[in-house]
Amino acid sequence: MRKLMVVLAFICGIIAFFAYALYSNSWKTVQVVRSDIHSELYAKQEVAAAMDAVEQGFAQELKDARLTEISYNEQASSTYADSFKKQASDEVIVVFTNFITVFHLFPSEEQLLEPNTTYKGYPWVLRRSANQKAWEIIGSGYGYLYT
Template sequence: MKKKRIIAICAVCVILGVAAVLALTGNRGNISNVNRVVGYSALYDENSINEAFDVIEKKFAKDFEGCTLTELRYDEDVENKFAEEIEKYHKENNQELIVVLSTFDTDEKGGDGGFNPNDTYTNWQWHLVKTADKKSWDIINWGY
């Protein structure tokens, strides 16, 4: 009888543990099928752009509950569109700035409630700067 009770208690603990993990990770932003568009850039190589994309995906997965990231884009058109802003930021702050555009979808709740339900957001901007050691990117702003 004691053996059955111990097995039952262990089974309950395992079920509760699995439920806790699912509850903590299940509602995060979905980054499973992101289309990464890396085009020509006069400022950054493909590796540096992909590093910026990695930082954005990590932030999206953590903080964009109920949303699905579908595209990240940095190419010559994006670079040209934000050229003045990039140059001005560099002059004023002595830091590299990259502006990445993204597209994402929201669920029936509007993500965490901060977006329109069942909507697609295009040209969502992510502003990132190189860290002081110039080894990685930090997000400093996002939105329209």
């Protein structure tokens, strides 16, 4: 009888372990929501190009996360933009993202972000010079804006 109880407890533990893993963020497929673009500084296509660059950079930089929303807030962007210009002719834009981090049963690397967590308003700073058409990501993260 005691053996049976141990086996049942073990099986219940395994089921609970896999149920948690199955319903964690790592299994969610998420469609990215883009907020409406309102800007007096940039054309919608320019802001959309910056958002595209962030989506590509996000996939490379934050592999253990799922992007849920991407937005541009001109007032917030303008607050930080000037401090990131190298030259007066540079243009700087800040795009904000919301995302969820995934849970890994066996993490392979050091995790910089808390697993299975939602992050909101995560900033991405992009810059382009006067002779450049494409936006280039120069930094990201909550601490990046305040350093």
